[in-house]
Amino acid sequence: MTEVDIRKGMPARKLDRATFEQRFLSRFTDPAFAPLQGELCAIVAAAWDAYAAGRKAPLTRAAGPGFADADYEIAVDWLRARDAIAAAQARHDDPGGAPRILLINGSSRTEHTCPGEMSKSWRLVQIARAAFDGKGFAVDVLDLSRTVSEFGRTIHPCKSCASTAMPLCHWPCSCYPNHSLGQVHDWMNEIYPLWVGAHGIMIVTPVNWYHAPGPLKAMLDRLVCADGGNPDPSSTHGKNAAEAKRLEIAGWPYPRHLAGRIFAAVVHGDTAGAETLRRSLVDWATDLHMTSAGAKAELDGYVGYYEPYATGHQALDRDQAYQAEVRNAAITLREAVTAQRAGKLVAAGQGLPEPRPK
Numbered sequence: 001m002t003e004v005d006i007r008k009g010m011p012a013r014k015l016d017r018a019t020f021e022q023r024f025l026s027r028f029t030d031p032a033f034a035p036l037q038g039e040l041c042a043i044v045a046a047a048w049d050a051y052a053a054g055r056k057a058p059l060t061r062a063a064g065p066g067f068a069d070a071d072y073e074i075a076v077d078w079l080r081a082r083d084a085i086a087a088a089q090a091r092h093d094d095p096g097g098a099p100r101i102l103l104i105n106g107s108s109r110t111e112h113t114c115p116g117e118m119s120k121s122w123r124l125v126q127i128a129r130a131a132f133d134g135k136g137f138a139v140d141v142l143d144l145s146r147t148v149s150e151f152g153r154t155i156h157p158c159k160s161c162a163s164t165a166m167p168l169c170h171w172p173c174s175c176y177p178n179h180s181l182g183q184v185h186d187w188m189n190e191i192y193p194l195w196v197g198a199h200g201i202m203i204v205t206p207v208n209w210y211h212a213p214g215p216l217k218a219m220l221d222r223l224v225c226a227d228g229g230n231p232d233p234s235s236t237h238g239k240n241a242a243e244a245k246r247l248e249i250a251g252w253p254y255p256r257h258l259a260g261r262i263f264a265a266v267v268h269g270d271t272a273g274a275e276t277l278r279r280s281l282v283d284w285a286t287d288l289h290m291t292s293a294g295a296k297a298e299l300d301g302y303v304g305y306y307e308p309y310a311t312g313h314q315a316l317d318r319d320q321a322y323q324a325e326v327r328n329a330a331i332t333l334r335e336a337v338t339a340q341r342a343g344k345l346v347a348a349g350q351g352l353p354e355p356r357p358k
Contacts, residue, residue, distance in 0.1 A: 088197035106205025131330035168244035171229030210273035228254035
């Protein structure tokens with residue numbers, strides 16, 4: 001077998017206690033915490049103990065039957081996420097259940113914090129949702145602006161485990177929560193089941209300086225584990241890079257956890273970059289073995305607001321043609337999901353693409 005080489009050499013990131021305490025206590029600057037200094041001292045001491053010991057997953061249990069290593073201590077957080085995904089998959093596969101649609105607002109703009117006005121993407125999501133109302137669909141709306149307007153609602157960045165070896169990228173992601181580093185409140189364990197349970201997904205997003213908004217990009221990155229991710233962390237004993245590389249060299253099957261879902265992508269904003277982002281989203285979804293709802297859902301155009309920014313909503317009010325395009329995209333998605341559920345097409349009539357070489 002090919003010899004496995006693990007490269008190391010980046011500088012250490014371990015904090016001394018004084019720096020750790022200063023950073024930890026910085027979240028308690030509100031004068032309301034002033035009478036609680038004794039309690040905070042006790043809490044920071046406990047937090048330092050967890051940090052110094054590196055207790056990423058303080059609550060674990062033996063993996064048990066069905067895992068490669070039944071005795072491996074696996075994080076209870078991860079097991080809960082896996083169970084939620086299994087329940088969502090059962091809903092997805094239930095032939096008697098309502099077809100499910102996931103509508104995603106990709107904008108981080110919100111009226112509940114800066115800038116104090118709703119996003120146009122949110123309005124377009126509501127236009128799309130109307131196409132499913134009263135048609136027998138279960139609709140979930142994932143509003144990514146909650147990451148900037150709601151306490152404890154975070155999507156942590158992807159650590160690119162797949163770039164070391166695909167088996168190191170667990171399904172669902174096991175990188176978070178990392179309790180010792182305070183990397184908690186990760187929203188992805190709630191987001192994964194929304195994707196798994198859906199038969200159709202529609203992303204509505206602005207383009208921000210030629211790219212996807214930050215929360216949307218973070219979510220897309222964290223969905224890499226749906227494209228060949230390892231459903232058994234015990235097979236790599238957590239994040240053992242050497243074990244993962246050996247598994248990949250031996251031949252990894254690259255399970256496609258979202259295969260067959262039907263998608264649509266709507267991108268709006270200034271002309272610069274909107275079409276590039278739309279094409280990128282289409283390529284990304286296709287790589288996950290999802291399949292397009294059809295040409296109407298893959299909007300060839302985009303809407304460009306040339307007027308001053310303050311009139312953006314008024315420009316959308318007047319742009320009835322673009323609103324109609326968004327409605328048509330949603331209707332096309334609705335019809336494709338209905339046909340797929342009725343067995344009249346396989347993967348929206350396109351068939352599943354061949355697996356990409358890794």
